[in-house]
Amino acid sequence: MEIIGNQKIWTFSAASGGIKPLTCGAIRKEPAFFVRTYMELATKVAELQFLNRDFVLMFRGQAGDYKNKSGYTSLKPSLLRAGVPGKVPKDSTISARFDKLVEAEKALVTEYEARKYIGRDRLKRQRILRWAILQHYEICDTPLLDVTQSLRIAASFATHHANGEAFIFVLGIPHISGAITASAEAGIQIVRLASVCPPAAVRPHIQEGYLLGEYPEFASAEQKLLYEHAEMDFGRKLVAKFRFTPETFWKKSGSFPQIGKQALYPPATEDPLSGLANAVKAAIHR
Numbered sequence: 001m002e003i004i005g006n007q008k009i010w011t012f013s014a015a016s017g018g019i020k021p022l023t024c025g026a027i028r029k030e031p032a033f034f035v036r037t038y039m040e041l042a043t044k045v046a047e048l049q050f051l052n053r054d055f056v057l058m059f060r061g062q063a064g065d066y067k068n069k070s071g072y073t074s075l076k077p078s079l080l081r082a083g084v085p086g087k088v089p090k091d092s093t094i095s096a097r098f099d100k101l102v103e104a105e106k107a108l109v110t111e112y113e114a115r116k117y118i119g120r121d122r123l124k125r126q127r128i129l130r131w132a133i134l135q136h137y138e139i140c141d142t143p144l145l146d147v148t149q150s151l152r153i154a155a156s157f158a159t160h161h162a163n164g165e166a167f168i169f170v171l172g173i174p175h176i177s178g179a180i181t182a183s184a185e186a187g188i189q190i191v192r193l194a195s196v197c198p199p200a201a202v203r204p205h206i207q208e209g210y211l212l213g214e215y216p217e218f219a220s221a222e223q224k225l226l227y228e229h230a231e232m233d234f235g236r237k238l239v240a241k242f243r244f245t246p247e248t249f250w251k252k253s254g255s256f257p258q259i260g261k262q263a264l265y266p267p268a269t270e271d272p273l274s275g276l277a278n279a280v281k282a283a284i285h286r
Contacts, residue, residue: 001187001214003236004172010051011240012044019047028072028235032065032167032243038155038253041168041242045151048170048240055172057239058147058210061158062167065241068230073241075169075234077213078141088229097141100284104140105130107283111276117198128180132191132211136204137277140284143218144191144211145234147171153207156259159246166249170240173212182215188237189215202271207264212237 008021012033022030035041049057060075068074069086079097082089089097108130113120123129135142148154151168158166174183179195182188191211193204203209212234250258268275 001231001234001236002185004055004186004239009172009239010048012048012242019044019051024236024238025072027238027240030241032241035242035244035249036252037249038152038256041155041244042151042256044240044242045170052172052239055239056175058149058171058173058212059151059154060145060147060169060171061154061156061161062169063158063161063163065167065243068233068235072233073169073235073238075145075171075238076229076232077143077145077234078135079143080229080232081141100140101131101134101142104134104280104284107280108133108139108276111279111283115272115276117200117273117276119196119198128189128191128213128217129196131213132193132196133201133273133277134280135211136193136197136209137274139277139280143232144213147210147212148208149210150208152256153259153264155244155249156264158244159250159258160261160264162246164245165243166246168242168244169238170242171212171234171237172239173237184215187215189213189217197273200271201273202266203264203274206266 004024008023009027010019011022011027013020013022014031014033035044045057066074066085080089109124112123131142131144134140135144135146154168158168173188173190174181174186176190179192181190193209193211197204214232266274268278
């Protein structure tokens, strides 16, 4: 994966207290910029989009700003994360996760066909589509990273998992065209979940979900070993990072309330694909 921007990127710098051009590496090392309200956050993101017009901005909400051993913000897909901050998983761990991923793919196809959802042939042909459903419905670890086009959804996600402070990460990606956009130049592919999941899938539409993946995608643990861990970190696409205190942030945000957890994760009675996901989870954990 290539590092974003041949030139410096406009970002909000906590060190300087305002907007300035920095390299991606400098942005990843800086503390997150503090915002007090949703409107302040949205206004700053609007400024970032105007100044960084070569990129589409996507958002990810987290409970923390997790760093690698070099002190850079790290945004890795679940398959490549270690249980301890600053560490990388062992090769044997990655291999076991890939084995589980392959097992989950097979179970997904079986359940998908049994329920006769549309797009069955496409799901069988395209691995990236299987990975997308497995990742978005949190069935198993995959090489994909969840992001959203909605700033309020990202802020709500960050809040639900926060302990004191919450964080929003702004990533810059190539312009999107169609359900799956692949950029050889940027070394990334973008999956628009609403376009690849069947109509029975409610969650992707509510969350305005997208997934980011390496391009070309690595299909096995052996192929992954040809890359350094740092090369497969979506921190390389970071444009800015913000932090806020959920307790006061939403109280001061009036017309922009937090989105509740049940709204973000509709139950199986309202989202049939959630029921499929539960069946796949049960199949791979027997």
